Amino acid sequence: MLSNKAKYALKALLYLAQQDENHISRTIEIAEAANIPKKFLEQILLDLKRGHFVGSKQGKFGGYYLLKSKNDITLADIHRLFDGAIALLPCASLNFYERCSDCVDESECLLRHGLITIREETLKAMQGITIASLVKI
């Protein structure tokens, strides 16, 4: 399941994607439109900025705007930024690999192979969902 952070991030990105080119959106504007607690959204937008998904303009009349193309922001990206690994266990993860503490011999783990298959399929599906594809629906 997605955390609220990830859900709010997606909603915020969808909001930004629907604005006119060159429009800058204030946090409060996004928060009210998407029904997200404002101070919580501040953190989320900062995370998105650090992830290079959005840009910001500081000071009066400042705000946020999409930095990447709508086609280049995928569900997989946002999941990884806020909720971490796509895989069902760290040992099956590409970007968040970690050994299971209870694992005796990873190469002989029956579970891991299946979970790698799942990760491959899920990742492919999640990379197919972009901000652009969601807005188009």
Add this chain to the structure above:
Amino acid sequence: MLSNKAKYALKALLYLAQQDENHISRTIEIAEAANIPKKFLEQILLDLKRGHFVGSKQGKFGGYYLLKSKNDITLADIHRLFDGAIALLPCASLNFYERCSDCVDESECLLRHGLITIREETLKAMQGITIASLVKI
């Protein structure tokens, strides 16, 4: 990500699936073979029993055995039993549907449609992974 409960459940089921037909496995035996805390495993096996995936024999020389066919226990089943919804948000879930509290109009939610697509694909993949398929690898 899978909880430890779900991971341990899968490891226990894999252990049971590898035993001889009619063999009954004690909790301690599974716990040691799969490196799972015994008292924690007790709870998990009870959950699996309540889910009708395993059967048990009580008393001395009792233990657990697979109740369903290896082919009929899928990763999706175990995920749902221990970790709940396959979908990324409750509003996109089949078995654990719930409305988002921050949702203004579900029918107009841009996110939901995409998440339903993901759920369909992930579910299909997870239903393709069975205890039998994992043991065969």
Add this chain to the structure above:
DNA sequence: ATTAATCCTATAAAGTTAGTAGAGTTTAAA
């Protein structure tokens, strides 16, 4: 200087997870 915005860090409340503990119940065998 003032105003309105982002930026940053700390903290707290609530919920979830991962176990542990201990007693109860059932069954087989001596």
Add this chain to the structure above:
DNA sequence: TTTAAACTCTACTAACTTTATAGGATTAAT
């Protein structure tokens, strides 16, 4: 009929994670 060895059940707790909230610092336009 007693004992041993197993499952069954409920309660609890410690650690962790999530979900925010608070308060100020910084930046930039007027």
